[in-house]
Amino acid sequence: MIEPSRTSWPAVFLAVGTGVVAAFQIGKAPIALPFIRAEIHIGLSAASWILSIFALLGATAGASMGSVVTRLGARRVLPLGLILLSAASLAGSQAPDLPWLLASRAVEGIGYMLVVIAAPALITMLTHPRDRQTAFGLWGSFMPFGVAVAMMAAPGLPLVGWRGLWLGMAALLAGIALLVHRRMPHPATSASAASGHLLHDIATTVKAPGPLLLALLFIPYSSGYAALTGFLPTLLIERMALSPGTAGMLAAAVAGANILGNLASGPLLRWGVPRWGAMATTSTVFAAAAFGIFAPGMPGGAAYGLCLVFSAFGGLLPSCVLGGAAIFAPERRLVPVTLGLLMQGSNLGQLIGPVAVGAAVVAFGWEGARLVLVPLSLVGVLLALALRRMGKES
Secondary structure, rough: OOOOOOOOOHHHHHHHHHHHHHHHHHHHHHHHHHHHHHHOOOOHHHHHHHHHHHHOOOHHHHHHHHHHHHHHHHHHHHHHHHHHHHHHHHHHHOOOOHEEEHHHHHHHHHHHHHHHHHHHHHHHHHHHHHHHHHHHHHHHHHHHHHHHHHOOOOOHHHHHHHHHHHHHHHHHHHHHHHHHHOOOOOOOOOOOOOOOOOHHHHHHHHHOOOOHHHHHHHHHHHHHHHHHHHHHHHHHHHOOOOOOOHHHHHHHHHHHHHHHHHHHHHHHHHHHOOOOHHHHHHHHHHHHHHHHOOOOOOHHHHHEEEEEEEEHHOOHHHHHHHHHHHOOOOHHHHHHHHHHHHHHHHHHHHHHHHHHHHHHHHHHHHHHHHHHHHHHHHHHHHHHHHOOOOOOOO
């Protein structure tokens, strides 16, 4: 990969914008869940798959999709991913039953993966090394910002319905795809950028010290974050007797708090805080906050405050993980494959987190969520300590 002489900040912001609109597709589901459940007549356990199946393909084929991005080029793949998201959202708006809706969500997940692999790959290629961690701090905020903005649509759902929300998202995604097609610059690439074989690229990336561990670190975080933000509107409605609109706005604030950690990660790393230390702190706070949020008898206001803490500290981890892709990738041309592997870990967490927490809540009540989230978070601490032993810029 040829390093640019300066950072193209307009391109960075456009790439982050594509991630934000892709994340809208994650944020739209939690606020729509009560309306979908009422219309299709499904329970909480079945509804959890509307949150989780979005991540199904990414949880199993992220590295392979990263290799595809390497071959086709991130600049070409990014608008294609947005178009696929748009088409799937349009199809989902017409869903007559749960299987149709789940199928459309799975296709949305494919488009989402293409976007969140191609966009950071472009950021890597369009930034000067001295600006890269700052750029990835911005990129790391794409999910909480997108989820928060989407959740702010909650008060309007009684007017447009969840199907209207799906249609609006389809139109927005199509418009952003056109903007990217016309305005995103073409990065300079070396002649060997597309060399190698898909399976060889994946094997080389997985065997290298670092990428697999970073991907594993994403699993506890994304499990907890996806479960909390996914079920928070329902939790607030049931435990605090709030209206869906109010619950959606409060959940949006929790998702938005995650941005603070993302933006703080760049300065912290520049000031000498080790990457592994930020990740270990995130996982420790996750465990303590999850224990308190779902503790029996915890006052609603205190539980909500812990949700804000959970989310804000959690924001340190994504940008630390994603910013490590260029550092731990075995070769510069394999950065997209490394990003795909990292997003595979993220999607695996998004897949198992809501389903596991949903099953625990059905079996034991809301306090059962601790049985899933606390042990997962402690595993995250151990993985961060393992990264410390690897050295490098960890």
